[in-house]
Amino acid sequence: MTPALSFVHCPRCGKQRDRIEDATPFRCPACHFVYYFNPTVASAAILLRSDGCGLFIRRAKEPSKGMLGLVGGFIDIGETAEEGLRREVREEVGLELEGVSFLCTQPNSYRYLDVTYPVLDLFFIARVQDPEKAVALDDVESFCWMDPHAVRAEEMAFPSMRKALRLYQSI
Secondary structure, X not given: OOHHHHOOEOOOOOOEOOOOOOOOOEEOXXXXXXXXXXXXXXXXXXXXXXXXXXXXXXXXXXXXXXXXXXXXXXXXXXXXXXXXXXXXXXXHHOOEEEEEEEEEEEEEEEEEOOEEEEEEEEEEEEEXXXXXXXXXXXXXXXEEEEOHHHOOHHHEOOHHHHHHHHHHHHO
16 A cells, blocks of 8 residues: 555545545545645665775565665654764664765655555765774664675665665766
């Protein structure tokens, strides 16, 4: 189910929808309330240490439990993409960033509790301070430092990460 299909009733006036459809925007014929279903935004990064190796995590939870991933997550309201990335890096592996640069964006979808959310992933390249202080924390089963050019894109947890890694490998 996508978010649009969850709107069985108008959130403003409560009128039941005549047709449940996966359309944007939602328009209520009774009170004329309009709601756009936009993607949520996430940021992730290829985290590099001075020898060029990148930090890759193993996901501790579904979706894609056990697969390789990049450190990152959803951006909170009021955060910039870079602030959200820095927070997620602290929460997931306990590191601080320096030298954050933009890589690309990729559309994605994320299934959580029977709802499939449309996501726009923003990917960055970043250097880490004190890489030896990395620790597996929130939602991280384990991590490893690897040459990003040697990682097979098929091992990555999401299609958007595969595309971002392939782009990084091409530059």
